Amino acid sequence: MFTGLVEEVGTLQAVNKRGEAMVLRIRALKVMKDVQIGDSIAVNGVCLTATALEGQSFLADVMPQTFRHTTLKDLAPGDPVNLERAMLANGRFGGHIVQGHVDGVAIITNRTPDANAIRFEFRPVDGTIEAKYLIPRGSITIDGISLTLTRADEDGFAVSIIPHTLQETALAHKHPGDSVNIECDVLGKYVEHLLRYGKGESNQAQPRSSISKSFLEENGFL
Incomplete structure (x- = not known):
C-alpha cells in the first residue's frame, strides 16, 4: 500500500522490451537507501517489484497486463518517473489509500x-x-x-x-x-x-445452483 506522497523523482535509465513485456532500469537515490529485492515501489503510480539492485539503480518487470493498461509502455530512457516505496506501518498517512493498481x-x-x-x-x-x-x-x-x-x-x-x-x-x-x-x-x-x-450483481461470475423444481419433486420436497 502507498500514500500517494512521491518520495523522489527517479530517472529511467534503460528499457528492455520483449513484445508486451518490459524490464525497466531506474536510477534513484532516496528509495535505494533501504530497498531489498522483492520490495514494492510505485513507479508513476504503478506498483512494481524490485527484482534486482545494481548500484544506485533497481530493475523491475512490467507484465503484459500492466503494459497494455498504463503509460509505462510509453517511457523512454532519460524520462523522469515518480517513485514511492510501500508505506511503513509506523509512518504518517499524509495522502490517501493508494494501491498502485491503475484504473x-x-x-x-x-x-x-x-x-x-x-x-x-x-x-x-x-x-x-x-x-x-x-x-x-x-x-x-x-x-x-x-x-x-x-x-x-x-x-x-x-x-x-x-x-x-x-x-x-x-x-x-x-x-x-x-x-x-x-x-x-x-x-x-x-x-x-x-x-x-x-444483490447478485457482482462483476464476478456467481456459482449456479443445481437445485431446480424437478430436483425438488424427484426428492420428495414437492
Whole structure:
C-alpha cells in the first residue's frame, strides 16, 4: 500500500522490451537507501517489484497486463518517473489509500496558472475511468501523486497543484497531450462492489445452483 506522497523523482535509465513485456532500469537515490529485492515501489503510480539492485539503480518487470493498461509502455530512457516505496506501518498517512493498481489512462487537456497554483484538466481515454468514481473534493491518484479533485463530470476532471508538489514530482514535465496513469479512490470501488455483490450483481461470475423444481419433486420436497 502507498500514500500517494512521491518520495523522489527517479530517472529511467534503460528499457528492455520483449513484445508486451518490459524490464525497466531506474536510477534513484532516496528509495535505494533501504530497498531489498522483492520490495514494492510505485513507479508513476504503478506498483512494481524490485527484482534486482545494481548500484544506485533497481530493475523491475512490467507484465503484459500492466503494459497494455498504463503509460509505462510509453517511457523512454532519460524520462523522469515518480517513485514511492510501500508505506511503513509506523509512518504518517499524509495522502490517501493508494494501491498502485491503475484504473486507466487520461490525457492532459489543459494546464493553466491559477493564482499560486497550476490547474490541470484531464480527459479519460477509452472510457476506462468511470465518472461515478470521480467525486469533487474527493481523492485521486495521478501518476502516483495523491491529489484532490476540483472538478469531475462526464467530460473529464481537474485538479489544482501547489508549486511544491509540481517541483517535487515528474508532473512538472507534463503538458497538454501527455498521458498519465489514474487510480480512483479505492474506498468507493470496494463499497460499490460489496453492495452489488449482495444483490447478485457482482462483476464476478456467481456459482449456479443445481437445485431446480424437478430436483425438488424427484426428492420428495414437492
